[in-house]
Amino acid sequence: MKKIVIMMLLSFFVFSLSALTVVEDRIGLLSEGEKEYVRTSLDKASTESGLSLGVLITNGTDGKSDAAFADDFYDSVILDEDGVLLFLNYGERSVYISTTGYGMYAVDDSGEEIVFDAMMPSLQRGEWAEAFSVFAISVSELSKEYTHSAYENTTYDINTGNFIEEKSNEKHFDWALVVFSFLLPSIPAGFITVYILKKKLKSEGLVGNAEDYVVASSFVLENSRDIYLYSTLSKVPRPQNNGGGSSISRSSGGHISSSGRVHGGGGRRF
Amino acid sequence: MVEEFKCPNCGGSVEFDWSSQKMKCPFCDTEFDTEGLKEAQKDSERDNSDKASFEKSGRMWQEDGVRHYICSSCGGEIIAENTEAALSCPWCGNPVVLKEQFEGELRPDLVIPFKKGKEEAKEMFYKHLSGKKLLPPIFRDKSHIDEIKGLYVPVWMFDAEIEAHMSIPASRTAVWSDSRFTYTRISHYRLVRDGRMKVKNLPVDGSSKMPDSIMEPLGPWNMEEAVDFETAYLSGFLADRYDVDADESSKRVVERAKSSAERRLLSTTGPYVRGPGGQSSVTMTGGRERYVLLPLWILRTRFQDKDWYYAMNAQTGKLLGDLPMDKGRRNKYFLLSFFSFGFLGALISTLIQLF
Numbered sequence: 001m002k003k004i005v006i007m008m009l010l011s012f013f014v015f016s017l018s019a020l021t022v023v024e025d026r027i028g029l030l031s032e033g034e035k036e037y038v039r040t041s042l043d044k045a046s047t048e049s050g051l052s053l054g055v056l057i058t059n060g061t062d063g064k065s066d067a068a069f070a071d072d073f074y075d076s077v078i079l080d081e082d083g084v085l086l087f088l089n090y091g092e093r094s095v096y097i098s099t100t101g102y103g104m105y106a107v108d109d110s111g112e113e114i115v116f117d118a119m120m121p122s123l124q125r126g127e128w129a130e131a132f133s134v135f136a137i138s139v140s141e142l143s144k145e146y147t148h149s150a151y152e153n154t155t156y157d158i159n160t161g162n163f164i165e166e167k168s169n170e171k172h173f174d175w176a177l178v179v180f181s182f183l184l185p186s187i188p189a190g191f192i193t194v195y196i197l198k199k200k201l202k203s204e205g206l207v208g209n210a211e212d213y214v215v216a217s218s219f220v221l222e223n224s225r226d227i228y229l230y231s232t233l234s235k236v237p238r239p240q241n242n243g244g245g246s247s248i249s250r251s252s253g254g255h256i257s258s259s260g261r262v263h264g265g266g267g268r269r270f
Numbered sequence: 271m272v273e274e275f276k277c278p279n280c281g282g283s284v285e286f287d288w289s290s291q292k293m294k295c296p297f298c299d300t301e302f303d304t305e306g307l308k309e310a311q312k313d314s315e316r317d318n319s320d321k322a323s324f325e326k327s328g329r330m331w332q333e334d335g336v337r338h339y340i341c342s343s344c345g346g347e348i349i350a351e352n353t354e355a356a357l358s359c360p361w362c363g364n365p366v367v368l369k370e371q372f373e374g375e376l377r378p379d380l381v382i383p384f385k386k387g388k389e390e391a392k393e394m395f396y397k398h399l400s401g402k403k404l405l406p407p408i409f410r411d412k413s414h415i416d417e418i419k420g421l422y423v424p425v426w427m428f429d430a431e432i433e434a435h436m437s438i439p440a441s442r443t444a445v446w447s448d449s450r451f452t453y454t455r456i457s458h459y460r461l462v463r464d465g466r467m468k469v470k471n472l473p474v475d476g477s478s479k480m481p482d483s484i485m486e487p488l489g490p491w492n493m494e495e496a497v498d499f500e501t502a503y504l505s506g507f508l509a510d511r512y513d514v515d516a517d518e519s520s521k522r523v524v525e526r527a528k529s530s531a532e533r534r535l536l537s538t539t540g541p542y543v544r545g546p547g548g549q550s551s552v553t554m555t556g557g558r559e560r561y562v563l564l565p566l567w568i569l570r571t572r573f574q575d576k577d578w579y580y581a582m583n584a585q586t587g588k589l590l591g592d593l594p595m596d597k598g599r600r601n602k603y604f605l606l607s608f609f610s611f612g613f614l615g616a617l618i619s620t621l622i623q624l625f
Contacts, residue, residue, distance in 0.1 A: 173623050181619030186612030193607035194600055197404045203590040204487040209529040212490040213472040219534045223464035226440075226542075230458050235451040 019046050022054035022078055023132075027090055029057050034129035038136075045136035049143030051103050052083035055132050059091040066267050070098035071257035082148075086135045088128070095123065096267035099252065104264035105151040105163055106143040108252035112266040114138060123270040146250060156254065158262060163250040273367040274342055275307060275505050283343065283364040285506025288384035288584070293502055304502045341366060353479065356422065356501075356509035367501045371511045379560040380496040381422065381503050384584045388418055391567035391582045394589040398580065403603060406596040409573050417570040420584065422509035422563040423485060424476040426519040427493065428469065430557040434531035436463045436550040440542035461542060463535040469527050473564070474519035476512030482522070487590055488583045491564060495585065499563065509563060516559045528552040 021042035023035055030038065042053045054074065061069040070087035078085060082101035089096070097112050107115060115138040122131035154163040252264035275284040275293060282297035284307060293302040339348040346361030355371035358364065372378065386394075392415055399410050438461040445454050471493045475485040497503075532550050565584035570577055573594055580591030 177623065178616050178619050182612040182616040185615040186608045189611035190604040190608035194404075194604050197402075197603055198595060198600070200402050201404055201593040201595055203484075203592055205483045207486040207489070208526065209533070210469050210472050210523075210526040211530050213469045214527075214530050215468040215470050218468035219465060219531075220467070221463065221465045221535070221538055223462065224538060225462040227460045227462065228457065229460060231455055232458075233453060233455045235453045238447060238450060238452055 019050055019052045019080060019082070020078065021046050021052065022056075022085075024055070024073075024077070025057045027057055027059045029088075029090060029128055037129050038132040041133040041136040045140035048140045049106065050082065050148055051106065051139065051143060052078050052080035053136060053139060054078050054083070054085040055088070055135070056085060057088045057090060057128075059089075061089060061092075066092070066094055066096035067098065067255070067263075067265055068258065070096050070265065071261070071263045072259070074098050074100065074263070075257055075259035075261050084139050086132065092269070094267055094269045095119070097265050099264040100261055102143075102148055102151045104156065104252040104254065104262070105154065105250055106146045107139055108146075108163075108250045108264065109161075109266060110251075111142045111146075114142065116266075116268045120268075120270055154250070156252075156262065158254045158256075161251045161253045161264075163252070273369045273501055274364055275502055278302075278307075283505070285365055286383065286503050288387045291383060291385075293505065304500055308500060308502055337368070339366070339368065353477065353510045353513045354508070355511045356504040356507055358508075365504075365506045367504050367509075369501065371509075372499070372501060376511050377561075378424070378499040378563050380427075380493075381499045381563040382491060382493075382496045382565055382585050383503050384420060384507070384565040385495070386567070386582065386584045386587050388420075388567070390587060391418060391569060391584070391589075394582055394587055395569055395580055398589050398591070399593070402593055404595045404599050405593055406573075406599070409594055414571065415569050416572050417568075419568045420507035421566045421568050422504055422507055423480050423566055424510055424512035425473040425485065425562050425564050426476050426512070426516050427560045427562045428472045428474065428520065428523045428557060429559075430472070430523060430527070430554045431466055431468050432524075432527045432531050433466045433553045433555060434464070434528065434535055434550065435552075436532060436535045436548065437461070438463065438536070438539060438542075438548045439545035440539060441545055442542055458545075459542060461539055463538055465531065465535050465538075467527075467531055467534065469523070469530075472523055472526065473562070474522045476514050476516075476519060476561070477510050478513050479510060484581050484590060485564075488566070488581060488588055491583070491585060493562075496562060504563075507565070512561065516561075520554065520557065520559070523557075524552055524554055527554065 021039060023030075023039050023042065025035065038055060042055065045051075046053045054077070056070065056073050058069070064072070066087060066089055069089075070085055073087070074083065074085045080101075082103055083099070084103040084107050085098045087096040087098060095116065097107060097115060099107050099112075115135055118138045119131045119134045122128075122134055151163070153166050155166055156163055253266070254262050254264045257263050276282070277284050277295035277298060277300060279300050280295060280298040282295050284293045284295045284302065286292075286304075287294035287301065290301055293304055293307045294300070295302075337350050337352060339350060340346070341348055341359040341362060341364065343364045344359060344362035346359055348357070348359055348366060350357060350368060353371075354368065356365070356367045359366050395415060399405060402410075440459050440461050442457045442459070443454065444457070445452065447453065471491070473485070473489055473491060475482045528550065531552055535550075536544070567582040567584050569580040569582070569591075571580075572578070576594075578591065578594065580589055582589040
């Protein structure tokens, strides 16, 4: 039993440490110092996000699309099931982000746009190292907002590109909820009880109406007019049905790479 | 003039007896019909009027705020407030009715005689104490009634037709949808309603000494049991004459009737949702007021150096009056409720989480 626990713990640590960072510059775009700077940024972001992060720089794609080239590089070099790769096709002046696993959740379609928007000024100025650093920081920030624990409660639907929230069958006991459930009824109940009991000690005061003295059936409505004044019209968009299920707001257009792994991603020119 | 009712048999002071609804001599226990006793009294007074020794009986003179009378039984001086109309002689204890307080316009049209006696008033008082969890136990166990007085309170009974008008801001809401939007149309209206209704025997306190907050909730009164006023009904009780006139009292009729009329008019607004604001007014027409004396038992008990007063409708037995509170018991019930509901909430929360 001990062995199993130790094995599990070890595999957990190995898994935790398996996130890696790769900087592959095939055209010498970055100086050694810049590479180090980029690697440091990626390491830091990788540690914070738990994602494997990579930067690939080439001058072409050997006839492949940016997406296929980036996916194949990821599947052959980085391998990790949760990761994000930034591919810079210098010749085409395009950038492409390839994501997989948790990377697809943290950097979904909208996240890719955020990353590209953040990087674009640096890319356009040719400040490559700065652009890659911005990439790393952006991924790290997105992972803080869209956490791994939230990702674990979802399943990815490749047909719709949506992450569907799962109903967790796992129950955990929440003591805070118990305390809250104690206080929620008890305080008003205490005051209401005392109020009711105190009210019994007080006699009724002035009687504000004449109900006891109105002659039965003596009320006659003599005039009844409903005068129309004006109208106001408001309209609100209806929520669109996107196929049912409790999909959450994360969506990432997914595809299957040549190695059979599900990848998300998107690109932009600069 | 003071008026006393003397027993034709023994000469003792005769009082109104609520259990038999007749006049009764407490000395020889003889019961008299109210009308019969009054006739006998007149005869007796006619006989006595020839005798000089009775000339000074029942003299009256007035100073600021008080009147002085001479008791016709013992000759003692009786000092009464201007509004007091029936009281007891402080010297001989005989019940005395001050006749001029009921003469001319001051004469009540009707009186509801006492239907409930002193014992029933005490019984109702102790019943009033039951079920009051915050009442100090010592008040319940050791309280005794220090004083109990039968009192006729002057009121104005109004019959009137109430014409009411309301102008009510209101709206109706329609909601519909197409494939893209949900639309909400709110149509605003002004609803105008006029109506009338009748109120009958609506009492308004005619005594400034008696708080309205006691007299109003003590109602309603069964006017079927009211009888034409005779001073004989006051014998043995305290009574005041009115000092708030009918015109002044009619304002309260309008206030109370307005609320009931508004309620009826608002019930005709159908599917509209009432908005804030609006105006209403009522006019009282065809009003008729009658001056009526209503019977009350006033009970007094003393607790922790404070007098606590209770009033009972001596026709229906309805009793009112604030009771003292035990702060220790208040805290106890607060905590009891606090923990009971708290544990219940916690238990439900626990069970939901476990299963």
